[in-house]
Amino acid sequence: xxxxxxxxxxxxxxxxxxxxxxxxxxxxxxxxxxxxxxxxxxxxxxxxxxxxxxxxxxxxxxxxxxxxxxxxxxxxxxxxxxxxxxxxxxxxxxxxxxxxxxxxxxxxxxxxxxxxxxxxxxxxxxxxxxxxxxxxxxxxxxxxxxxxxxxxxxxxxxxxxxxxxxxxxxxxxxxxxxxxxxxxxxxxxxxxxxxxxxxxxxxxxxxxxxxxxxxxxxxxxxxxxxxxxxxxxxxxxxxxxxxxxxxxxxxxxxxxxxxxxxxxxxxxxxxxxxxxxxxxxxxxxxxx
Amino acid sequence: xxxxxxxxxxxxxxxxxxxxxxxxxxxxxxxxxxxxxxxxxxxxxxxxxxxxxxxxxxxxxxxxxxxxxxxxxxxxxxxxxxxxxxxxxxxxxxxxxxxxxxxxxxxxxxxxxxxxxxxxxxxxxxxxxxxxxxxxxxxxxxxxxxxxxxxxxxxxxxxxxxxxxxxxxxxxxxxxxxxxxxxxxxxxxxxxxxxxxxxxxxxxxxxxxxxxxxxxxxxxxxxxxxxxxxxxxxxxxxxxxxxxxxxxxxxxxxxxxxxxxxxxxxxxxxxxxxxxxxxxxxxxxxxxxxxxxxxxxxxxxxxxxxxxxxxxxxxxxxxxxxxxxxxxxxxxxxxxxxxxxxxxxxxxxxxxxxxxxxxxxxxxxxxxxxxxxxxxxx
Numbered sequence: 328x329x330x331x332x333x334x335x336x337x338x339x340x341x342x343x344x345x346x347x348x349x350x351x352x353x354x355x356x357x358x359x360x361x362x363x364x365x366x367x368x369x370x371x372x373x374x375x376x377x378x379x380x381x382x383x384x385x386x387x388x389x390x391x392x393x394x395x396x397x398x399x400x401x402x403x404x405x406x407x408x409x410x411x412x413x414x415x416x417x418x419x420x421x422x423x424x425x426x427x428x429x430x431x432x433x434x435x436x437x438x439x440x441x442x443x444x445x446x447x448x449x450x451x452x453x454x455x456x457x458x459x460x461x462x463x464x465x466x467x468x469x470x471x472x473x474x475x476x477x478x479x480x481x482x483x484x485x486x487x488x489x490x491x492x493x494x495x496x497x498x499x500x501x502x503x504x505x506x507x508x509x510x511x512x513x514x515x516x517x518x519x520x521x522x523x524x525x526x527x528x529x530x531x532x533x534x535x536x537x538x539x540x541x542x543x544x545x546x547x548x549x550x551x552x553x554x555x556x557x558x559x560x561x562x563x564x565x566x567x568x569x570x571x572x573x574x575x576x577x578x579x580x581x582x583x584x585x586x587x588x589x590x591x592x593x594x595x596x597x598x599x600x601x602x603x604x605x606x607x608x609x610x611x612x613x614x615x
Numbered sequence: 616x617x618x619x620x621x622x623x624x625x626x627x628x629x630x631x632x633x634x635x636x637x638x639x640x641x642x643x644x645x646x647x648x649x650x651x652x653x654x655x656x657x658x659x660x661x662x663x664x665x666x667x668x669x670x671x672x673x674x675x676x677x678x679x680x681x682x683x684x685x686x687x688x689x690x691x692x693x694x695x696x697x698x699x700x701x702x703x704x705x706x707x708x709x710x711x712x713x714x715x716x717x718x719x720x721x722x723x724x725x726x727x728x729x730x731x732x733x734x735x736x737x738x739x740x741x742x743x744x745x746x747x748x749x750x751x752x753x754x755x756x757x758x759x760x761x762x763x764x765x766x767x768x769x770x771x772x773x774x775x776x777x778x779x780x781x782x783x784x785x786x787x788x789x790x791x792x793x794x795x796x797x798x799x800x801x802x803x804x805x806x807x808x809x810x811x812x813x814x815x816x817x818x819x820x821x822x823x824x825x826x827x828x829x830x831x832x833x834x835x836x837x838x839x840x841x842x843x844x845x846x847x848x849x850x851x852x853x854x855x856x857x858x859x860x861x862x863x864x865x866x867x868x869x870x871x872x873x874x875x876x877x878x879x880x881x882x883x884x885x886x887x888x889x890x891x892x893x894x895x896x897x898x899x900x901x902x903x904x905x906x907x908x909x910x911x912x913x914x915x916x917x918x919x920x921x922x923x924x925x926x927x928x929x930x931x932x933x934x935x936x937x938x939x940x941x942x943x944x945x946x947x948x949x950x951x952x953x954x955x956x957x958x959x960x961x962x963x964x965x966x967x968x969x970x971x972x973x974x975x976x977x978x979x980x981x982x983x984x985x986x987x988x989x990x991x992x993x
Contacts, residue, residue: 423618
């Protein structure tokens with residue numbers, strides 16, 4: 328069981344959104360990383376039947392993407408801009424979306440909604456209007472609506488954008504707990520979201536898969552390319568101009584720098600162990 | 616059903632709906648405030664004032680030919696005096712400025728009908744047989760470019776021709792059969808139809824726009840709900856509260872009808888409900904369906920409002936007797952039975968069926984747009 332994507336292409340006029348993308352996604356948490364405009368949302372929307380591909384094939388649990396009705400039955404989706412009718416209460420919003428998911432049994436619907444609201448910790452807010460919820464609460468409501476029909480595939484597009492650090496951590500943990508029994512695709516440009524939840528990832532860049540595999544493999548590939556050390560403030564501009572400066576932290580009269588480079592950037596630089604962000608930057612910047 | 620109830624809830628939470636109800640009720644009651652006084656004066660119920668003004672069986676028999684020539688001559692004269700000519704072209708009645716050449720043609724025709732230039736008041740004023748008269752009018756219509764309201768096929772709604780004794784007898788028989796209240800209800804429905812035709816579109820045109828504005832399209836379209844369920848629930852969920860408001864308005868005159876019934880008068884107590892339903896429900900259905908269709912086709916609610924204005928213009932005139940299939944609402948500005956009940960019922964059934972057809976096309980369009988909805992969302 329899984330998602331098999333083969334040579335998937337999508338253009339918007341002359342702009343290539345997806346350029347022959349091939350991916351295999353299995354049960355568990357899968358991270359889709361990429362800069363803004365890389366094609367992540369297009370891929371998510373193809374997987375949720377909101378956009379038809381120009382060419383290539385996609386199968387979700389063996390079901391071709393053209394069989395939209397069946398795909399929609401097994402897919403839960405939290406779009407980047409999650410929104411419902413503002414006049415709805417939390418309960419009404421979930422009930423309405425449950426009916427759209429063809430959950431016709433009223434008692435069953437109520438049971439599922441109550442359980443989900445408890446799971447996302449919104450059970451005390453069932454009568455509160457959606458428009459009054461905070462960003463984090465809205466995201467949790469978004470996850471609850473995506474889980475209404477107990478989907479085999481859960482797709483979440485940029486779920487932590489705009490959340491404060493505490494909400495972001497809570498949200499990531501929630502997603503992690505959901506991945507044990509289904510495929511969860513987490514699309515984001517925030518590397519931290521992937522770091523703490525996903526084992527398998529893909530990096531999309533300019534509509535192409537720049538990397539696909541495990542997080543540990545990504546880290547291995549970045550090993551030897553990340554350099555660190557202390558430099559004088561006067562050298563900072565020189566390093567910025569010639570290398571990819573990943574970070575710089577002032578330490579009294581010096582600056583501690585972290586640099587992505589296939590050669591030693593300065594005399595006292597030392598190889599340091601890479602983070603996922605470093606691995607991501609190495610892929611995106613095409614170093615090595 | 617549940618989706619439909621959510622659509623109803625949307626309307627009931629919307630200020631626009633209450634403005635709609637208040638405006639329609641105000642318009643109707645301001646036009647028809649008399650129903651209360653009718654119920655308070657049983658004598659006027661038995662012999663209504665409006666009926667007294669109508670010719671009776673004892674009156675002089677109506678000379679149909681004379682009245683026709685007289686009526687058309689007056690219509691021609693009015694056209695010359697106003698300098699504007701009414702043209703019925705397809706679905707639209709259009710008033711055009713009379714050119715000098717057209718005015719000359721009308722003058723020539725009038726001279727043929729009455730060489731002395733006098734209005735036709737009695738039989739002796741008629742110089743043409745009916746056959747010759749219709750020929751003159753037919754030639755005039757051709758010369759004016761056709762579609763004028765002077766011809767036999769079109770003039771009925773534009774001029775008053777007294778009814779013959781036989782026609783009056785038949786009408787009175789039907790009035791007795793119908794009772795007086797249904798006639799009031801029909802006239803009431805005439806006014807109500809006008810205001811519904813004007814305002815319903817404001818509730819219907821924004822149905823799909825609301826989805827877009829609320830940014831809910833991705834959630835809706837990625838779910839397994841079928842287009843027919845989704846669109847039909849929106850259609851029904853819009854029509855039902857409007858129907859309810861119509862029935863609520865109907866309950867007020869019904870209250871007086873019940874009072875009359877309790878006073879011993881033979882009235883049709885529930886006639887307001889049945890008359891309003893038959894007259895107005897198809898109108899509401901068509902306007903809602905058309906607005907939904909146009910708004911999804913063009914992806915904008917405003918053209919639906921403009922379209923509704925055109926539909927309104929096609930149905931507003933003549934004031935009675937026109938039951939053409941394209942009439943979205945039926946005008947019957949008279950306290951008398953329908954001149955052609957069969958045509959009326961055919962119109963209402965046709966309009967209701969058209970609304971279903973429009974909704975099915977809307978379902979189809981919605982499904983087509985749904986396939987690529989992700990390309991249109993930023």
